[in-house]
Amino acid sequence: MIIPADGTSGSAAEAGAPEFIDLLCSQNETLADLYSGGLIWLDVQMRQATERTFLAAGDPEQVEMLRRLDEEARRQEATPKGENAAVFRENTNFGGFRDYRTTAAAELGHGIRFFNWLRRMTVDAFYTSPMGIEDVGYRGNQFLNEYTIPPEVLEFVKEEED
Numbered sequence: 001m002i003i004p005a006d007g008t009s010g011s012a013a014e015a016g017a018p019e020f021i022d023l024l025c026s027q028n029e030t031l032a033d034l035y036s037g038g039l040i041w042l043d044v045q046m047r048q049a050t051e052r053t054f055l056a057a058g059d060p061e062q063v064e065m066l067r068r069l070d071e072e073a074r075r076q077e078a079t080p081k082g083e084n085a086a087v088f089r090e091n092t093n094f095g096g097f098r099d100y101r102t103t104a105a106a107e108l109g110h111g112i113r114f115f116n117w118l119r120r121m122t123v124d125a126f127y128t129s130p131m132g133i134e135d136v137g138y139r140g141n142q143f144l145n146e147y148t149i150p151p152e153v154l155e156f157v158k159e160e161e162d
Contacts, residue, residue, distance in 0.1 A: 002118070003017070034117055041110050042065070042111060046086065069115040145147075
C-alpha cells in the first residue's frame with residue numbers, strides 16, 4: 001500500500017521490501033521490537049475500529065487507517081509544539097531528530113512513529129531493489145565519448161538568464 005504497482009513498475013512487495021525489512025529486523029533487536037510493537041498496535045487499533053485485524057480488514061479500512069496516520073504525522077511535523085519548537089525549526093543540527101520535536105497525539109502517537117519507520121524503510125527497500133533502480137531510470141556509471149547538453153536544458157537556462 002505504501003508503494004503500489006503502477007504502469008511503470010511493480011509494488012514494493014513485489015520488489016522484496018517485506019523480505020528486506022525482515023532481514024534488517026532479524027539483525028537488530030531494537031528494530032524488531034519497533035516492528036513487532038507497531039504491528040500489534042496496528043492490529044489493536046483496527047480491531048477497535050472494525051473488530052478485525054489489520055490484514056483481515058478490507059482495503060478501505062486499511063487505507064483509512066494509514067491515511068489517518070499519515071495526516072496526523074504531517075500535521076505534527078508542520079506544527080511543532082513546546083518551548084523549544086523554534087530552536088528545532090531553525091537549527092539544522094536537530095534535523096535528524098524531527099520525530100521527537102512534537103508531542104504525539106495519545107491515540108495515534110505510537111502508530112505514527114511505527115508508520116514513519118515503515119514508510120521510510122519501504123521506500124529504501126524499493127528504491128535499492130533492481131525494480132526500484134529501474135523505476136527511476138538509473139543506468140549506473142557509463143563511459144561517454146562526449147556529453148551533449150539537451151536543447152531544452154539550454155533553452156531553460158537561457159530563459160532564466162533573461
